[in-house]
Amino acid sequence: MGLFTGRPDKILDQLMTEQRARVIAVVDDDEAVRDSLAFLLSVSGHDVAAYGSAAEFLEQCDLNGVAGLILDHHMPKQTGLELLARLRQDGRTMPVLLVTGSPSQDVVERAGVLGVDQVLEKPVSDQGLMDFVDRVAA
Amino acid sequence: MITTATAADRADRSPDLNLMSALDVACAMFRDLDGTIRFWSVGAERLYGWSPREAVGRRCHDLLATRFPQPLEAIQARLLRDGEWHGELYNQSRDLRPLTVASHWALQRGADGRLSGVLEINHDVSFQAEGMAAMRRLAAIVESSNDAIIGKTLDGIVTAWNRAAEVLFGWRAEEIIGKPLMLLFPPDRVAEEADIIARIRRGERVDRYPTVRRRKDGSEVPVSVTVSPIRDAAGNIIGASKIVHDLSAEEAGARHLREAQAELAHVQRLTELGQLVSALVHEVNQPLAAIGNYASAGRRLLGTGQTAGANVALQKITEQTERAHQIIQRLRGFVRKGDSEQRPELLATMVQDAVALAQMSLRQEQVTIETRLAPEVGPVAADRVQVQQVLFNLIRNAVEAMGQSDRRQITITAATDDPGMVEISIADTGPGLSPTVRANLFRPFVTTKAGGLGVGLSVCRSIVEMHGGRLWAEDNPGGGTVFRFTLRQAPASAEVA
Numbered sequence: 068m069g070l071f072t073g074r075p076d077k078i079l080d081q082l083m084t085e086q087r088a089r090v091i092a093v094v095d096d097d098e099a100v101r102d103s104l105a106f107l108l109s110v111s112g113h114d115v116a117a118y119g120s121a122a123e124f125l126e127q128c129d130l131n132g133v134a135g136l137i138l139d140h141h142m143p144k145q146t147g148l149e150l151l152a153r154l155r156q157d158g159r160t161m162p163v164l165l166v167t168g169s170p171s172q173d174v175v176e177r178a179g180v181l182g183v184d185q186v187l188e189k190p191v192s193d194q195g196l197m198d199f200v201d202r203v204a205a
Numbered sequence: 206m207i208t209t210a211t212a213a214d215r216a217d218r219s220p221d222l223n224l225m226s227a228l229d230v231a232c233a234m235f236r237d238l239d240g241t242i243r244f245w246s247v248g249a250e251r252l253y254g255w256s257p258r259e260a261v262g263r264r265c266h267d268l269l270a271t272r273f274p275q276p277l278e279a280i281q282a283r284l285l286r287d288g289e290w291h292g293e294l295y296n297q298s299r300d301l302r303p304l305t306v307a308s309h310w311a312l313q314r315g316a317d318g319r320l321s322g323v324l325e326i327n328h329d330v331s332f333q334a335e336g337m338a339a340m341r342r343l344a345a346i347v348e349s350s351n352d353a354i355i356g357k358t359l360d361g362i363v364t365a366w367n368r369a370a371e372v373l374f375g376w377r378a379e380e381i382i383g384k385p386l387m388l389l390f391p392p393d394r395v396a397e398e399a400d401i402i403a404r405i406r407r408g409e410r411v412d413r414y415p416t417v418r419r420r421k422d423g424s425e426v427p428v429s430v431t432v433s434p435i436r437d438a439a440g441n442i443i444g445a446s447k448i449v450h451d452l453s454a455e456e457a458g459a460r461h462l463r464e465a466q467a468e469l470a471h472v473q474r475l476t477e478l479g480q481l482v483s484a485l486v487h488e489v490n491q492p493l494a495a496i497g498n499y500a501s502a503g504r505r506l507l508g509t510g511q512t513a514g515a516n517v518a519l520q521k522i523t524e525q526t527e528r529a530h531q532i533i534q535r536l537r538g539f540v541r542k543g544d545s546e547q548r549p550e551l552l553a554t555m556v557q558d559a560v561a562l563a564q565m566s567l568r569q570e571q572v573t574i575e576t577r578l579a580p581e582v583g584p585v586a587a588d589r590v591q592v593q594q595v596l597f598n599l600i601r602n603a604v605e606a607m608g609q610s611d612r613r614q615i616t617i618t619a620a621t622d623d624p625g626m627v628e629i630s631i632a633d634t635g636p637g638l639s640p641t642v643r644a645n646l647f648r649p650f651v652t653t654k655a656g657g658l659g660v661g662l663s664v665c666r667s668i669v670e671m672h673g674g675r676l677w678a679e680d681n682p683g684g685g686t687v688f689r690f691t692l693r694q695a696p697a698s699a700e701v702a
Contacts, residue, residue, distance in 0.1 A: 097491040099525055103498035106521070110502045110514065141487070168490045190494035193501035 088134040093117040094124045095139035113204055121145035133161050135203030140167035151181045164199045236265045237322040254299030270297035288312045305334035353449040361386045375421030391419045405434045405445045427452040467562045488532050492525040549584040549695030552619050559596035566604050572613040579620045584695040585627050595665045599631040599688050606635030625694055632687040
C-alpha cells in the first residue's frame with residue numbers, strides 16, 4: 068500500500084500534516100513535570116506544546132501539527148488512556164508515549180490495544196524519553 | 206370373716222354388725238369371684254357416686270373403669286397366694302372424674318371354707334397422687350436444667366444437687382449432700398458466702414453475680430450465681446436455692462471478640478498506612494520526574510557550554526527537591542506526638558492484656574509464654590493502647606519467627622537497669638536474625654512477610670520513641686532473638702488509674 072492511504076478528501080490533509088508535524092505535545096496535570104519536560108525538549112531542539120489536562124489539549128492543540136504525544140495516564144478528570152481512546156476514535160494516528168506512576172497489567176494491555184508506542188514508568192529515564200522524541204520528530 | 210348381710214341384720218347389735226357400720230364409713234365393696242358387686246358401702250357411694258342399687262349386680266372393674274398398675278392376672282395370683290393385695294388403682298367416678306385410690310383387697314371364704322369373693326377397701330389419694338406427680342415434674346425440670354441448681358441450708362450445708370451441678374463441679378450428689386458449700390469456693394472468694402447468706406436471711410435475692418468457683422479437681426471456673434431464699438409453709442426462710450451458670454463459653458467468646466477487635470484495629474492502622482504509602486509514592490514521583498528532566502536538560506546545556514541555561518535547570522531542581530521535602534513533612538504530620546496520651550500505667554497489666562489479646566495465635570501455634578517482671582518495677586509513663594500495640598506486635602512477630610522451630614517459648618521480662626527507665630524484653634526461641642534482616646529490621650517497607658507492608662516494627666519504634674524510649678533487637682544467647690524497648694518510669698507520686 069502506498070504512503071497516502073484512506074479517503075481521497077483526507078489525503079490532502081495527510082499531505083499537509085506530514086509536512087507540518089513537528090510539535091511534541093505534552094499532557095500532564097503536574098505543573099513541574101510539564102514545565103521540566105518542555106524545558107528538556109526545547110533544550111534538545113524540539114518544538115513543544117504543553118497542556119494541563121485532556122480537555123485543554125483537545126480545545127487548544129492543533130492536532131495536525133503533532134508529531135508525537137507524551138501522555139500522563141493518571142490525571143483527574145480524564146485519564147491519558149481515555150483521551151487516547153477518543154483520539155483513536157477520531158482517526159488520529161500520532162505516536163504516543165504513555166507515562167504512568169504505576170504500570171498495572173490493565174493499563175499496559177489497554178495501551179497496547181490503543182496503539183501506544185511505549186509505556187514508561189515515572190520518573191522516565193532520559194534515554195527512554197529522547198529515543199521516542201528523536202524517532203517521531205525526525 | 207365377713208359374711209354378706211342384709212339390712213335386717215344391721216339392726217342387730219352383734220360385733221359383726223358393728224363391723225358393718227364401720228365398713229359403711231369406709232369405701233368398701235364386696236364382689237364375688239367373677240367380679241360382680243354384691244355389697245356397696247355408704248363410703249363407696251360417697252366416693253364414686255353410684256348408689257348401692259346402681260352398683261350391686263354390676264361388674265366392679267367395668268363400673269369403676271379400673272386401670273391396674275400391674276396386669277390383673279398378676280394381682281389375682283398374688284391375692285390367691287397371700288390372701289390379700291394392696292396397691293394404687295385408677296378409677297373413674299360416676300361423673301367421669303379420674304380418681305387415684307389406695308386399695309386393699311382381702312380374699313373371703315364362706316362358712317364352708319370355699320372362696321366366696323373379694324372384699325375391697327379403698328382410700329382416695331387423688332390429691333396426694335397429683336401432688337406427687339407435680340413434684341416429679343418439678344424434679345424433672347431441675348434435673349434437666351443445664352445450669353447447676355443447688356439447695357443449701359442457712360448454715361451453708363448442701364441439701365440438693367442436680368445433674369448439671371455434678372457435671373459443672375465434678376462432685377456427685379451423694380458425695381456432697383450434707384457437706385458445706387464452702388468446698389466450692391476458691392480461697393480468695395470465701396468471704397462471698399457469708400455475704401450471700403446474710404442477704405438471704407434478709408429475704409433478698411442475689412441476681413447473676415459474676416464470680417469464680419472451684420471444681421472437685423481444684424480447677425477454677427468463671428460462673429454467674431443467682432441465689433434465692435427458700436421459705437417453709439409459714440413463710441420462714443429455711444435455706445437458699447442457688448443457680449450457677451457456667452461462664453466459660455461466654456468468657457472465651459468475649460476474649461475472641463477482643464482479640465478480633467485488636468486485630469482489626471491493627472489491620473486498619475496498617476491499611477491507613479498502606480493508603481498513605483500509595484499516596485506518598487504517587488506524590489513524590491512528580492517532583493522526582495521533574496528533577497530527572499531538569500537534570501537531563503542541565504547536562505545537555507553543559508555539553509554545549511550553555512552554563513546560564515544549566516543554572517536555570519539546577520535552580521529548578523532545587524525547587525523540586527524542596528517540594529519533595531514538603532510532601533515528606535506532611536506524612537510525618539500524620540504521626541503526631543500529640544496523638545499519644547501518656548499516663549502512669551502498670552506494666553504487668555499491659556503485658557497481661559497484650560498476652561490475652563494474642564491468646565488465639567499463642568494457642569494455635571502451641572507457644573508457651575513466661576512473664577518475669579521484677580518486683581521493683583513500678584508504674585511507667587505510657588499510652589496504654591499504644592504500648593499494648595507494641596507488645597502485641599512483638600509477641601505476634603515472635604510467634605511467627607518460631608513457626609518452624611521445635612521449641613516455642615516466649616519470655617517477657619522487665620527490669621529497671623537504667624535509673625528512671627524500665628527495660629522490657631520479649632525473647633523468642635526462633636532461628637534468630639540474619640545480618641541482612643537485622644540491618645533492615647526497622648526500615649519501613651522492607652519485610653520478610655509475603656503480603657506484608659513492613660511497617661509494623663517501624664510503627665513500634667515510632668511509638669517507643671514518642672514515649673522517650675528506644676527499641677532494638679539483639680541475639681538471644683540461647684538461640685533466637687530478643688527485642689528490647691525502654692519506657693520512662695512514672696513519677697513516684699503518680700497514681701495509677
